[in-house]
Amino acid sequence: MNAPARIKGPTTLVHGPRGGCDRPVLKERGQREVFCGLTGIVWLHRKIQDAFFLVVGSRTCAHLLQSAAGVMIFAEPRFATAVIDERDLAGLADAHDELDRVVTELLARRPDIKLLFLVGSCPSEVIKLDLAKAAERLNRNYHPATRVLAYSGSGIETTFTEGEDACLASLVPDLAATDASQLLLVGALPDIVEDQFLRMLSAMGIDSVAVLPGRNADAMPAVGPNTSYMLLQPFLTETAARLAGRGAQYLPALFPFGAAGTRAFLAAAAARFGVSDETFEAVIAAPEKRAHEAIARHRPTLAGKSISFFPDSQLEPPLARFLAEECDMRPIEVGSPYLHRQHLAEELPRLPQDVRLSEGQDVDRQLARLEDDGPDLTVCGLGLANPLEARGYRTKWAIELIFSPIHGFEQAGDLAELFARPLQRAERLAV
Amino acid sequence: MKLTMWTYEGPPHIGAMRVATGMKGLHYVLHAPQGDTYADLLFTMIERRGARPPVTYTTFQARDLGSDTAEMFKNAAKDAYEREAPEAMMVGASCTAELIQDDPGGLAKALDLPCPTIPLELPSYSKKENWGAAETFYRLCRTLADPATAEGREQASCNILGPTALGFRHRDDTAEIKALLTTLGIKVNVVAPMPARPSDLVRLPAAAFNVVLYPEIAETAARWMERAFKQPFTKVVPIGVGATREFIAEVAALAGVDPEPALDDDNSRMPWWSRSVDSNYLTGKRVFVFGDATHAAAIARVCAEEMGFRVVGLGTYSREGARTIRAVAKDLELEPLITDDYLEVEAAIKAAEPEMVLGSQMERHIAKRFGISCAVISAPVHVQDFPARRSPVMGFEGANVLFDTLVHPLTMGLEEHLLTMFREDHEFSDEAGASHLAAHAPRPSAAPAVSSEILIAPPSAHAAMADGGCAEDLIPAEAAGLEMPALEWDSDAQKELKKIPFFVRGKARQNTERYAAERGMSRITVETLYDAKAHFGR
Numbered sequence: 001m002n003a004p005a006r007i008k009g010p011t012t013l014v015h016g017p018r019g020g021c022d023r024p025v026l027k028e029r030g031q032r033e034v035f036c037g038l039t040g041i042v043w044l045h046r047k048i049q050d051a052f053f054l055v056v057g058s059r060t061c062a063h064l065l066q067s068a069a070g071v072m073i074f075a076e077p078r079f080a081t082a083v084i085d086e087r088d089l090a091g092l093a094d095a096h097d098e099l100d101r102v103v104t105e106l107l108a109r110r111p112d113i114k115l116l117f118l119v120g121s122c123p124s125e126v127i128k129l130d131l132a133k134a135a136e137r138l139n140r141n142y143h144p145a146t147r148v149l150a151y152s153g154s155g156i157e158t159t160f161t162e163g164e165d166a167c168l169a170s171l172v173p174d175l176a177a178t179d180a181s182q183l184l185l186v187g188a189l190p191d192i193v194e195d196q197f198l199r200m201l202s203a204m205g206i207d208s209v210a211v212l213p214g215r216n217a218d219a220m221p222a223v224g225p226n227t228s229y230m231l232l233q234p235f236l237t238e239t240a241a242r243l244a245g246r247g248a249q250y251l252p253a254l255f256p257f258g259a260a261g262t263r264a265f266l267a268a269a270a271a272r273f274g275v276s277d278e279t280f281e282a283v284i285a286a287p288e289k290r291a292h293e294a295i296a297r298h299r300p301t302l303a304g305k306s307i308s309f310f311p312d313s314q315l316e317p318p319l320a321r322f323l324a325e326e327c328d329m330r331p332i333e334v335g336s337p338y339l340h341r342q343h344l345a346e347e348l349p350r351l352p353q354d355v356r357l358s359e360g361q362d363v364d365r366q367l368a369r370l371e372d373d374g375p376d377l378t379v380c381g382l383g384l385a386n387p388l389e390a391r392g393y394r395t396k397w398a399i400e401l402i403f404s405p406i407h408g409f410e411q412a413g414d415l416a417e418l419f420a421r422p423l424q425r426a427e428r429l430a431v
Numbered sequence: 432m433k434l435t436m437w438t439y440e441g442p443p444h445i446g447a448m449r450v451a452t453g454m455k456g457l458h459y460v461l462h463a464p465q466g467d468t469y470a471d472l473l474f475t476m477i478e479r480r481g482a483r484p485p486v487t488y489t490t491f492q493a494r495d496l497g498s499d500t501a502e503m504f505k506n507a508a509k510d511a512y513e514r515e516a517p518e519a520m521m522v523g524a525s526c527t528a529e530l531i532q533d534d535p536g537g538l539a540k541a542l543d544l545p546c547p548t549i550p551l552e553l554p555s556y557s558k559k560e561n562w563g564a565a566e567t568f569y570r571l572c573r574t575l576a577d578p579a580t581a582e583g584r585e586q587a588s589c590n591i592l593g594p595t596a597l598g599f600r601h602r603d604d605t606a607e608i609k610a611l612l613t614t615l616g617i618k619v620n621v622v623a624p625m626p627a628r629p630s631d632l633v634r635l636p637a638a639a640f641n642v643v644l645y646p647e648i649a650e651t652a653a654r655w656m657e658r659a660f661k662q663p664f665t666k667v668v669p670i671g672v673g674a675t676r677e678f679i680a681e682v683a684a685l686a687g688v689d690p691e692p693a694l695d696d697d698n699s700r701m702p703w704w705s706r707s708v709d710s711n712y713l714t715g716k717r718v719f720v721f722g723d724a725t726h727a728a729a730i731a732r733v734c735a736e737e738m739g740f741r742v743v744g745l746g747t748y749s750r751e752g753a754r755t756i757r758a759v760a761k762d763l764e765l766e767p768l769i770t771d772d773y774l775e776v777e778a779a780i781k782a783a784e785p786e787m788v789l790g791s792q793m794e795r796h797i798a799k800r801f802g803i804s805c806a807v808i809s810a811p812v813h814v815q816d817f818p819a820r821r822s823p824v825m826g827f828e829g830a831n832v833l834f835d836t837l838v839h840p841l842t843m844g845l846e847e848h849l850l851t852m853f854r855e856d857h858e859f860s861d862e863a864g865a866s867h868l869a870a871h872a873p874r875p876s877a878a879p880a881v882s883s884e885i886l887i888a889p890p891s892a893h894a895a896m897a898d899g900g901c902a903e904d905l906i907p908a909e910a911a912g913l914e915m916p917a918l919e920w921d922s923d924a925q926k927e928l929k930k931i932p933f934f935v936r937g938k939a940r941q942n943t944e945r946y947a948a949e950r951g952m953s954r955i956t957v958e959t960l961y962d963a964k965a966h967f968g969r
Contacts, residue, residue, distance in 0.1 A: 036466025
């Protein structure tokens with residue numbers, strides 16, 4: 001580990017009302033140990049089965065994508081990088097002509113692709129390659145066989161999960177209009193988890209439920225003034241803004257992590273669609289009981305243990321709420337790349353008062369705070385996990401919280417187990 | 432612009448990081464946007480390093496571009512120096528920072544830090560990882576090596592050059608070769624980049640010659656030191672018994688010592704293991720070799736001369752190493768494959784119909800998809816390429832390791848006969864697989880997609896291979912798209928097919944069906960089965 005020593009310099013403590021939550025936030029600026037938004041492609045391409053993600057970027061982007069998930073390719077993937085080279089930069093080749101050539105090559109190879117995302121990167125943003133314009137041009141050639149959209153997953157604009165936000169936001173202007181009353185769930189969850197939610201909502205009598213993103217290009221939802229949308233993930237800032245722009249109504253709730261979070265989430269939907277209390281309780285009774293039982297198995301391991309979060313996915317505040325309320329853990333620092341005050345309005349007041357909230361990152365400073373705090377468990381990125389383990393800290397890889405199904409009643413126990421496992425392992429090992 | 436699904440090498444600053452991370456007392460300040468820190472996990476996760484790479488990233492964002500990213504760089508460099516107190520610092524830009532042209536070298540110079548500061552110019556849009564490592568190491572040597580240390584050098588002294596972080600078996604190769612040199616009475620002056628300090632590089636000229644283990648990384652520096660300090664360098668890479676013996680002769684001549692003490696190594700078991708009768712079944716196995724130029728060339732030679740295999744394909748992803756590969760390919764009468772497009776490699780493997788693939792992690796996956804045995808012999812690396820045990824590929828022990836590596840994916844010779852002998856017994860279970868590969872026994876339905884494996888005889892078609900449970904399964908396999916013609920099998924032919932050992936049955940079925948389909952036959956009889964065997968037999 002590099003110099004854990006004291007780090008000098010100013011930090012800003014901001015006091016004041018913050019979306020209904022009056023508590024100080026430590027604002028940090030400095031080296032960030034976080035992925036860029038391109039990483040979202042790793043799960044988004046699995047979610048939308050006929051979509052292809054073409055990053056317009058550098059060899060670094062391609063290397064990041066294949067390294068971030070530790071992924072080796074089993075079959076031809078549905079993502080790739082159009083690697084910019086010297087000729088493009090020197091103006092020897094017109095970057096737009098080159099991009100058209102690459103897209104033609106790609107679509108000839110993969111005629112099954114119905115939705116092509118051109119994904120902007122740091123280099124494409126810096127050289128001001130207008131991918132929205134490129135998408136418009138390519139649509140003239142390929143639409144309706146293939147729809148071409150553009151968004152930026154660049155590190156200069158997006159932090160990790162903000163890539164999903166940018167991707168989903170790019171879908172919104174294209175969504176069909178509807179006046180029908182409906183519930184729209186927003187966020188890319190594994191199909192199996194999504195189906196659990198849809199089953200429960202349907203059992204409550206809420207049948208008009210749509211999901212963004214759809215599972216393929218033809219299954220995208222419609223949106224309109226009688227649409228109420230709920231966020232499955234806390235990082236969907238821009239998507240929410242665009243849905244509001246289409247007239248949809250934001251339905252605030254806790255995020256559906258843990259038994260309490262899932263109950264509150266579903267209760268908000270039930271209230272909005274006039275579901276009776278009896279029906280609501282009857283529908284959630286069995287799964288909620290299972291969730292309580294599954295969490296209880298891990299509580300003895302977790303109770304009383306302290307935990308700190310390095311900023312990663314923006315899931316940190318709701319996860320800390322779950323761990324504090326339902327697993328009796330003691331969050332010390334909850335770091336997040338960005339705190340969306342409105343979307344977290346239900347979450348932040350439920351965090352214990354002594355929790356240190358931090359936004360942004362200066363990794364060396366945060367490591368120094370960690371030394372002082374000495375938490376029992378630290379949630380951090382893959383670059384920090386082994387170095388911290390080597391110094392005697394137990395860690396949980398933050399990325400697993402994104403790649404594993406953790407939402408809803410049926411996954412509440414799995415979510416608790418993700419945090420319990422490193423602690424149990426530490427107890428078992430005698431080497 | 433080039434459509435890239437996967438890349439064998441990272442960008443050149445990753446090469447610089449491999450050098451910096453292998454060394455101690457060196458810090459690298461990289462002007463880079465948020466996200467480029469992903470590179471840290473290559474070292475902490477794949478190599479299980481217990482420390483962060485010694486790299487400070489400036490982490491600029493879009494809103495900084497309009498203001499003063501140069502100032503951010505200066506602050507980051509100043510802070511990094513105060514925090515780390517390194518013996519030397521390297522400064523440079525990643526791909527995005529290269530575009531904003533802040534000139535980290537000039538800015539660092541202006542800071543006038545109280546340690547040597549080495550500016551790196553690594554063109555991200557034309558060069559790649561190995562080039563970046565070579566250029567970085569060369570720049571370090573140029574800046575730090577002090578000619579005055581050449582005073583009074585002994586003839587029997589050398590430096591070992593090339594090992595870095597994230598290298599394929601660099602840790603163990605270095606130990607193996609260092610021991611070998613010590614046996615010969617040759618003093619090892621500095622081993623670099625890994626695990627040297629900048630202050631060690633100062634005394635590089637104190638050695639009489641350089642041992643270059645990985646030309647991809649060390650040759651640029653070695654060529655310069657040959658000119659600057661009159662230090663010749665070795666050209667033989669000691670992978671395999673033959674190459675190790677040549678290497679011993681080469682260093683003994685350079686050092687003016689007797690080669691015999693090292694040539695006579697009792698622990699060199701590989702030649703006898705290869706000559707023992709059990710190894711007969713290895714004869715003529717068709718192998719496809721692909722990797723970095725150094726490993727691919729050396730392993731191809733080991734396969735042909737020391738294992739008795741037949742090399743049916745040879746290539747590299749490294750254009751810089753193309754010449755090395757062309758020379759070996761010419762000796763083996765092969766057309767070399769020089770490409771960094773894995774889809775081309777996949778097509779070449781399919782066309783060559785090998786029984787085993789030796790390559791990088793990517794070739795391992797290609798082979799796995801085709802149901803061909805395989806072993807990893809080159810970077811790019813994966814967590815399983817850093818075994819806990821000592822596992823060199825260089826020197827005599829490296830040759831021993833290679834023998835095991837190349838044999839274990841295959842079903843053993845004697846076991847193959849026993850399987851055939853006992854297959855009619857009711858206690859025998861086809862699905863159990865070869866004992867040493869039990870955990871990876873093929874599922875009965877897994878018909879390999881490629882190969883012209885002959886019927887009944889040598890059963891090398893075993894799909895199993897050492898596979899560490901790894902994160903790759905995050906992305907499940909997409910359909911392999913295997914087309915099977917609809918052909919009807921006679922009941923006698925079906926019975927006959929069942930008598931064929933399970934580990935070649937899939938191929939037997941496929942070859943027979945292919946044979947029948949090509950001839951427009953719709954019904955397969957026992958005759959067809961044996962006609963196909965004769966047709967595909969070598």
